[in-house]
Amino acid sequence: MSVTLLIEQLLNGVQLGTMLFLMASGLTLVFGVMGLINLAHGSFYMVGAYATATVTASSGSFLLGLGAGIAAAASVGALVELLVIRRLYHRPHLDQVLATFALILIFSEGTRWIFGSSPLWLSPPSWLTGFVTLPGDTRYPIYRLMLIGVGIAISIALYLLISRTRLGMRIRAGESDREMIGALGINISKLYTLVFALGAGLAGLAGALVGALQSVQVGMGEPVLILAFVVIVIGGIGSIKGALLGALLVGIVDTLGRVYLPIFFQTFMPPSEATGVGSALAAMLIYILMALILAFKPKGLFSAHD
Amino acid sequence: MKQITRLGLGLLLSSSLVTAHADDVKIGMITTLSGGGSHLGVDVRDGFMLALEQSGRDDVEVLIQDDARRPDLARSLSNEFMQRDEVDILTGIIWSNLAMAVVPSVVRQGTFYLSPNAGPSDLAGRMCHENYFNVAYQNDNLHGAMGAYMREEGYERPIIMAPNYPAGTDALAGFKHLYEGEVVGELYTQMGQTDYAAEIAQIRDSDADSLFFFLPGGMGISFMKQWESSGVDMPLFGAAFSFDEILIKAVGSAAIGARNTSLWAYDLENEANDRFVEGFQAAYDRMPTLYAAQGYDTANLILSALETAHPDDKDAFREALRAADFDSVRGEFRFGPNQHPIQDIYVREVVEGDDGEPTNRLMGIAVEDIQDVYFEQCQM
Numbered sequence: 001m002s003v004t005l006l007i008e009q010l011l012n013g014v015q016l017g018t019m020l021f022l023m024a025s026g027l028t029l030v031f032g033v034m035g036l037i038n039l040a041h042g043s044f045y046m047v048g049a050y051a052t053a054t055v056t057a058s059s060g061s062f063l064l065g066l067g068a069g070i071a072a073a074a075s076v077g078a079l080v081e082l083l084v085i086r087r088l089y090h091r092p093h094l095d096q097v098l099a100t101f102a103l104i105l106i107f108s109e110g111t112r113w114i115f116g117s118s119p120l121w122l123s124p125p126s127w128l129t130g131f132v133t134l135p136g137d138t139r140y141p142i143y144r145l146m147l148i149g150v151g152i153a154i155s156i157a158l159y160l161l162i163s164r165t166r167l168g169m170r171i172r173a174g175e176s177d178r179e180m181i182g183a184l185g186i187n188i189s190k191l192y193t194l195v196f197a198l199g200a201g202l203a204g205l206a207g208a209l210v211g212a213l214q215s216v217q218v219g220m221g222e223p224v225l226i227l228a229f230v231v232i233v234i235g236g237i238g239s240i241k242g243a244l245l246g247a248l249l250v251g252i253v254d255t256l257g258r259v260y261l262p263i264f265f266q267t268f269m270p271p272s273e274a275t276g277v278g279s280a281l282a283a284m285l286i287y288i289l290m291a292l293i294l295a296f297k298p299k300g301l302f303s304a305h306d
Numbered sequence: 307m308k309q310i311t312r313l314g315l316g317l318l319l320s321s322s323l324v325t326a327h328a329d330d331v332k333i334g335m336i337t338t339l340s341g342g343g344s345h346l347g348v349d350v351r352d353g354f355m356l357a358l359e360q361s362g363r364d365d366v367e368v369l370i371q372d373d374a375r376r377p378d379l380a381r382s383l384s385n386e387f388m389q390r391d392e393v394d395i396l397t398g399i400i401w402s403n404l405a406m407a408v409v410p411s412v413v414r415q416g417t418f419y420l421s422p423n424a425g426p427s428d429l430a431g432r433m434c435h436e437n438y439f440n441v442a443y444q445n446d447n448l449h450g451a452m453g454a455y456m457r458e459e460g461y462e463r464p465i466i467m468a469p470n471y472p473a474g475t476d477a478l479a480g481f482k483h484l485y486e487g488e489v490v491g492e493l494y495t496q497m498g499q500t501d502y503a504a505e506i507a508q509i510r511d512s513d514a515d516s517l518f519f520f521l522p523g524g525m526g527i528s529f530m531k532q533w534e535s536s537g538v539d540m541p542l543f544g545a546a547f548s549f550d551e552i553l554i555k556a557v558g559s560a561a562i563g564a565r566n567t568s569l570w571a572y573d574l575e576n577e578a579n580d581r582f583v584e585g586f587q588a589a590y591d592r593m594p595t596l597y598a599a600q601g602y603d604t605a606n607l608i609l610s611a612l613e614t615a616h617p618d619d620k621d622a623f624r625e626a627l628r629a630a631d632f633d634s635v636r637g638e639f640r641f642g643p644n645q646h647p648i649q650d651i652y653v654r655e656v657v658e659g660d661d662g663e664p665t666n667r668l669m670g671i672a673v674e675d676i677q678d679v680y681f682e683q684c685q686m
Contacts (some may be wrong), residue, residue, distance in 0.1 A: 007513045012503035101523040109340075119527055119556040131537040139510075141535040144503065213535075214500040215527035215556060219341075224497055258504045262494075279470050279494040289588065 004138045008260050010252065015144045017251025018151020022206035023228040024235070024243040025158060025200025032238025033174040033195050033239040036085065037093050039100040041203055041228070041250070042221025043107035048134050048204025048212030049220060050111060053122035062125035066208050073204020074197045080198040086189070106243060119217040149208055154202065155244055162240060175238055225256075230286055234293050236300030243303060250286050257285040319661050329600045331617060332607070334387035336380050336408070337398035337422075339372035343523045345552050346400045346597045347372070350422045351599030352590055353582075354397070359685035360585060361609050361675070369393065375400075384408045388417055394617035397421060397604055400597075402445060402473055405520035413437035417460070418617060418627070422604040423597060427476060430646050431680030434641040435503065437620075439627055440646045441604040443569055444678035445473060446480030448545035451567045451651035452518060453485030455672040456543060463490045464543075465514035467505060469521065470494040477520035490514040495521070502529045506536045518543045534560035539589045541565070546654070550595040552658055560670045561656045561664050569647075570599040570636040571654050571668040578606075578633035601634050606632045 029043050032167055038139070056065030084103065088096045105151035123129075124143045131139045162168035173181045182188045207221065231250050235242025262278030269277065293301065335354065338347035351370060356364060363480050369391055373380040379620035380399060387393045395418045399405045412419050413435040421429075425444040429435075439506050456464060466481055468474035477493060493505050509517060517540050521529050526548035534540070546568035554561040572583050572593060582602050586594040594602075610632035615622035630641050642648045653672045659665035 002511060005507055008507045009504060012501075012507065015503070017499060017652070112340065117340070117348075118552050119524055121556050121558055122559055123531060123560075129535050131535065139537050141532075141537070143535055210500075213528070213532055215524045217527075218523050220500070220524075223500065255504050259508060273493050275494050276470065276475075281498070283496050284468075 004136050005259075006204030007134070007136060007138050008140060011138075011140055011144070013252030013255035014248060015148050015151075015251070017150055017248035018155075019210055020224070020227055020251055021151060021247035022154060022202045022209075024231040024247050025154075025240055026202045028227050028232040028235070028238055028240065028243045029171065029195055030199050031232070033171055033178070034089055034192055035178065036088060037096045038085070039097060039225070040080070040103035040107065040198075041199070042225035043104055043288055044073045044077055044200040044203040045207035045210075045221035045224060046107065046111060046218070047076050047200075048207035049122070049216045050115060050120065051204070052208035052211060053120040053216045053232070054115075056122060056145075057120075062128075062212070065122075066205070066241020069208035070201045070205050073207070077204075078193050078194065078197040080200075081193045084109055085196060086192070089192075089218050099182075108218050117218060119215045122212045122216050124212045143213065150209065154205075158240060167191075167194070175209075182270050191260050210299055217255055227286070230290050232300075234290050234300055236297075236303040239300070239302040242302035247277055249289070254282075254286050257282040261285070329365060331395070331612060332341040332391060333366065333368045333395045333397060334384070334391060334393035335370045335398035336373050336383045336387070336396065336404075336574060337370070338375045338400045339370075341374045343375065343400070343593075346423065347398070349595045349598040350398060350400065350601035350604075353586065353594060353598035353603075354422065354605040356582070356589055356598075357602045357605035357609065358507055359589075360581070361556065361606075363609065363612075366609075366612070366644070370398075373399070373404060375404070377404050380404045381407050381411075384412055385646055388412065388415060394418065395608060397422055397608075399424055399642055405429065407605070409424050410435070418620075418623070419663050420608065420627075422600045424645050425646065425654045425678075427678075427680050430644050430678050431683035433684075434644045434681075434684035434686060436624060436645075436686050438645060438685075439607075439641070441607055442600040442647070443649075444646050444680065446678060447649075447651060447676055448547070448569070449477045449480035449518075449520060450565045451485035451672040451676055452543055452545060452653075453481040455565075455567065456516060456518065457485050457487060461516040462487070463513060464518050465489065465491045465493065465509055465516075467493040467495065467509075467517065467519040467521070469497045469498050469499070469525065472519060473522075481518055486675070495525070499525060500528045502532050503536075505529075506538060507535060509540070510536070510538045514540065516541050516543060520545055520548070523553075524548045524635050525560075527553060528559040530557045530564070537676065537678070543546055546596050549654070549666060550597070551593045551655060551665065552595060554666070558660075558664065562658055564656045566654055566656070566666070567651050567672050568596050568654055568666075569649055569651055570596050571652055571666060572667045573666075574637065574652070576633075576635070576636070576637055579635040582635045603632075603634050603636070604641070606634070630643065642677050644681040644686070646678055646681065648675050652672050 030036050030038050048069040052065040052069030055068035056062050128143045131141045231246040235246030261282045262275045265274035265278040338344050357409045371383045397420045404568045409419050418437050421440040423442045425440050430444045468477045542564040544566050546566050549566040611626035614626040617623045640648050646662050651672045653669045654666040655669050656664050657667045
């Protein structure tokens with residue numbers, strides 16, 4: 001139990017949070033602008049990782065692979081919007097859940113059919129491996145620091161996009177009144193495709209970046225998807241600001257809970273029982289957090305539709 | 307109407323033709339061929355079929371079905387196999403939770419079950435059965451052997467880690483049972499966890515001299531890649547489940563140097579193993595894993611028993627299985643009183659192969675003639 005451990009775990013929490021934000025921002029945009037629940041968002045995460053792994057393996061360049069991953073996820077997203085999602089906007093949420101769940105199955109089995117069921121190999125490039133020594137003698141992997149950096153850069157870019165550009169204005173307008181912006185003569189179907197592809201591209205970027213750290217395999221998107229849903233519910237559905245805050249909150253609470261709860265229980269319980277109880281409680285912690293926040297703020301921290 | 311009767315007669319005739327081959331042996335295989343961890347099932351199947359092919363027998367029919375790692379599906383497949391296809395022998399299940407859902411009712415109804423992988427403690431102990439044979443290992447074996455090995459190698463402060471689910475807690479219990487010393491810490495991760503930054507920081511913060519972990523499938527891949535980039539310098543130990551030939555290729559250089567316990571190694575020198583490894587590579591163009599070796603041994607055990615008796619003569623066939631009169635690819639092989647193996651467990655090290663890809667190299671024997679601790683609870 002030391003200060004360096006705490007600093008390192010806080011960094012880990014922020015890093016998890018920024019990656020969750022990349023997932024959650026797309027999810028919350030799609031829900032906020034189009035009112036669509038998209039369970040297949042995790043599939044774009046997987047598509048991004050697989051495309052990156054394939055292109056990196058054949059070209060030898062991680063950056064090229066990363067570009068390919070984002071492009072692949074965004075174009076698959078645009079295609080899915082044109083072919084399937086478009087027909088779902090006026091359907092009830094239950095139909096949307098059913099249809100996008102079917103998409104998960106199609107993407108998973110399709111990926112297995114093309115790539116086989118063994119995990120693919122993808123590692124960070126050599127110039128991003130290793131670690132740096134931070135003040136206080138904390139060693140931290142360069143790659144994870146880079147992830148935090150990318151997360152912050154994307155957050156700023158998204159903020160600028162939404163608050164300073166014409167597209168952002170339309171997105172904000174779409175969030176507050178969907179029918180009115182159509183009536184004002186804005187090509188709403190083009191806007192929808194664009195927003196959907198943007199969200200898918202961000203998910204693909206997250207999948208590619210995290211895939212290099214974890215494993216690239218079929219079904220890798222679903223656990224992240226569940227966390228991303230928790231994030232947008234906490235942050236307030238449709239709100240980018242809420243997604244950012246929710247993601248950081250979930251990342252930090254989850255990471256610190258996993259480490260410190262077992263240690264906390266060890267102060268008054270035998271070690272093996274304490275780790276059991278502590279890790280079981282840590283697994284529930286973010287859901288408890290969500291329940292607490294919803295009890296006081298039923299629409300989340302920042303609701304887009306007040 | 308007449309035609310229908312004729313058709314019916316024809317069907318009757320043809321079905322009686324089928325039963326005329328009553329001497330044929332039918333084997334039902336339920337294994338995981340899709341979904342997470344399907345490379346285990348694929349290898350068991352391929353190893354099993356290779357042995358049959360090499361035997362040249364054409365009176366053994368194998369029916370294969372995919373359980374998609376779902377206990378309910380495995381259960382209904384087993385009913386189908388027993389009632390509709392009337393198989394003599396069932397085999398193939400990879401996962402312990404699926405085995406627990408299927409095996410007890412199968413063996414009670416008088417069908418033989420030979421496990422090519424899963425070895426839950428209940429089936430070795432209080433729920434053992436005369437029709438149940440485990441040809442792979444009891445779940446504790448590999449973890450316990452690693453405990454004994456690390457003790458012998460002089461590691462005094464290991465930290466140990468596993469997912470928080472039955473096989474995970476069993477793995478750590480099995481390790482501690484044969485390590486017979488104090489461990490510095492026990493870490494339980496979540497099932498399916500992908501980010502291990504928090505655990506790695508804790509391991510670094512502890513004063514452990516070694517790490518033993520059990521993280522099967524994709525969890526192990528994620529962990530080892532993150533471990534490598536963390537800069538923690540500590541020897542890694544585990545069971546072969548995290549280090550099969552397919553997984554370590556996905557991990558890459560991060561696996562190099564890790565030591566793992568296995569009941570088999572492809573570079574183990576004996577005649578049966580040479581025949582197996584060469585045959586497997588020729589047939590499937592890849593290096594076999596331990597799961598393929600287990601499937602191969604299971605098939606050869608069945609074939610050896612068929613030499614003396616047909617499964618219809620249950621007592622004679624059971625005796626023939628118990629004798630385990632076949633050339634195992636892992637060297638010596640015999641059954642204990644609970645019909646689980648008594649076998650040597652080996653240590654392998656992950657090294658860089660000739661092609662630059664990581665591969666396992668045999669180092670030696672970790673424990674000779676290891677036997678599970680549950681056989682005393684078994685009353686047959």
